[in-house]
Amino acid sequence: MKFSNGCWLNKEGYQFFHPAEVNDTRLTDNKVTIYAPCRKINHRGDTLDGGMITIELSSPINNVIKVKAYHHKGTLNLGPHFEIHKENVETVIDTQEKVLTFVSGNLKASVNKEDWKLSFHHNNELLAQSEGRSMAYILTEENQPFMREQLSLDVGELIYGLGERFTPFVKNGQTVDVWNEDGGTGSEQAYKNIPFYVSNKGYGVLVNHPEKVSFEVGSEKVSKVQFSVEGESLEYFIINGPTLKEVLSNYTKLTGRPSLPPAWSFGLWLSTSFTTNYDEETVTSFVEGMEQRDIPVEVFHFDCFWMKEFEWSNFKWDDRMFPDPEGILRRLKNRGLKICVWINPYIAQKSELFDEGMEKGYLVKRSDGSVWQWDRWQAGMGLVDFTNPDACRWFQEKLEVLLDMGVDCFKTDFGERIPTDVVYFDHSNPQKMHNYYTHLYNKTVFELLERKFGRKEAVVFARSATVGGQQFPVHWGGDSWSNYYSMAETLRGGLSFALSGFSYWSHDISGFEAGATPDLYKRWTQFGLLSSHSRYHGSGEYKVPWLYGEEAVEVSRYFTKLKLQLMPYLYRNACESALSGIPMMRPMVLEFLEDTTCHYLDQQYMLGDSLLVAPILNDQSLAKYYLPAGKWTNFITNQVVEGGKWIQEEHGYMTLPLMARENSIIVMGAEANRASYDYTENVTLHLFELQEGTPAAADIYNHQGEKAARVTAVKEGNRIKVNSEGLSGQYKVVLRNIFNVQDVSSGETTLTAEGIMITVDCERVEIEIS
Secondary structure, eight states, X not given: OOOEETTTEEOTTOEEEOOOOOOEEEEETTEEEEEEESSOOOSGGGGSSOOEEEEEEEOSSTTEEEEEEESOTTSOOOSOOOXXXXXXXXXXXXXXXXXXEEEETTEEEEEETTTTEEEEEETTEEEEEEOTTSSEEEEOTTOOEEEEEEEEOOTTOOEEEEESOOSOSSOTTEEEEEOOOOOTTSSSXXXXXXXXXXXXXXXXXXXXXXXXXXXXXXXXXXXXXXXXXXXXXXXXXXXXXXXXXXXXXXXXXXXXXXXXXXXXXXXXXXXXXXXXXXXXXXXXXXXXXXHHTTOOOOEEEEOGGGSOTTOOSOOOOOTTTOSXXXXXXXXXXXXXXXXXXXXXXXXXXXXXXXXXXXXXXXXXXXTTSSBOOBOSSSTTBEEBOTTSHHHHHHHHHHHHHHHHHXXXXXXXXXXXXXXXXOBOTTOXXXXXXXXXXXXXXXXXXXXXXXXXXXXXXXXXXXXXXXXXGGGSOOEEOOOOBSSHHHHHHHHHHHHHHHTTTOOOEEOEETOSBSXXXXXXXXXXXXXXXXXXXXXXXXXXXXXXXXXXXXXXHHHHHHHHHHHHHTHHHHHHHHHXXXXXXXXXXXXXXXXXXXXXXXXXXXXXXXXXTTEEEOOOOSTTOEEEEEXXXXXXXXXXXXXXXXXXXXXXXXXXXXXXXXXXXXXXXXXXXXXXXXXXXXXXXXXEXXXXXXXXXXXXXXXXEOTTXXXXXXXXXXXXXXXXXXXXXXXXXXXXXXXXXXXXXXXXXXXXXXXXXXXXXXXXXXXXXEEEEO
């Protein structure tokens, strides 16, 4: 929200109140409270008839400083509130005559007492500051109160995040309202709004408000990041790094680490699509068609019309299409499939659950006590009131019936169009509940799955989210269009989402709306199967590959099997994501902060720490991508490319830039038909461009998420020493372009006390070691 009129003037009729100086401070329990009157106090008379801003500095966890500023403290502050993790933090508070400092770990806040200024430093480096008139209490012409803060935006500083946003990846110059909307992937609206951003200077800011937060990122004031909320108080956290990875780790420690999705969820998901006609015969034909074409499917998803029209949600199978739901689920599960069904938190008036929910008080109400209803999406629909514990249990009981039938997980769709003219069971503030509703919705479903199957088997497929939603994976990008523009904006949204604290993400392969061309289908298949999670899904057309030609079948088969063989590598990164909060799909800036070219890149990404993916986003088969410094090897073609430059090349549908980082070990499994298997047995170790004397290492986790093995490799002259612990069976070592000699027959293998010593005289050798 904009409050000014150019550089010097404010909007006409608006009143502004700024902290002018520090009049007094109070220290209590590792917190400092600062009393800052809105004018200079020159004599006792100046203490009368004037406002004051009170600012509190504290630290919930190390390297994070909380700033709370308020005008009138007694304003009713109804929930909901984000869940913030707190620890006992040792802080250092120093109150000198002119400067007050507050230190938490490697982050320091400094307050100029004489002329108000609040600055944040990492060691002696200035990260950001709130100068003179930046912090403000504002009254509009209608006496509507707002609290505003402006933090400095440095020369060359770039801002990222703020949720899954499909607008430009770098947020500088944008106005962003954090307000969940069902707006598709092609507008400024977003399903997943997160009031958290990160800076390429190595810090982050979380504005701790579930309600609408309005950001002006170098827009209203080009040298400021401004954020404002309606009301009498404003609370935000400065989260230090100094690397972006450390910022995300600290942020997810503060708001909740992501749960680790089960290993099977990383396989291919196949959907019925949305408005298509389908019954058991259709579903069986899809499954058998994939089997006959040797394309492994891990999860089959039933979209909306598994229930009768006008009755969403009643959680009952449409008996016209599925007269024997237990039977079809049993038959699908006998094929080794997991089952997902679509749900949402809306109860249509025709659903038999509407009367039950209304009678028991489980639906959100209007101020007069009647049930809130409208006709968008479903005729006469109401909303489940997840602030009511009994309503949550009721909702879970209905879903548990499906789990007992054989369903394994739920696509938790919708949760964005939440009204504000309503009353909640626990009297939550409806403005704050608009964004927070999705959190309670997904939490209710996720906790049921946890209770039923255990935490290691719980997974949802969610569309909407707010702060903390990363604890309930997986999320997908919503309703995209079937064209290359939408494919690019989908990727952009996913990369912004990754820098908003979410580790796992998916999208509708080939787009949701309209029909895909065979060309787009094949290119999006490559992208989709090189994402953390992969799902074929659409609106009015089926998404099985043979409908797009025989080559589409080959592309789908190849990249599905490639992903399954990469599971030891992918699942290791997934496990580390759950522990650290660092996403699997990483924007280039996250992995290569020192390379300023990477700061702007939004058409490529790192999949884990060692593989770079550059999806082809045009129908000319042309790849345009940037490689950071070092030698990179195309994982598919084995071509070696020197980095530090832009690359342009053509690719057929069986290849794309999938580039392995130098001095890395990528572990491939022995299984290409399922995602969950023993990742330590009969593996193949791909060693890429080992650097002289610099060890490379890779851990291997089992499908329960526990570290099970470790391999290391080091190049010493013409010798490669490979050490392994925890591997079983036989394993292969593939030296990818480490020696540039063609004589394969001269390879020699010896076993020493230190491990496996390999002496080779060839460019690429495959050595089998017992």
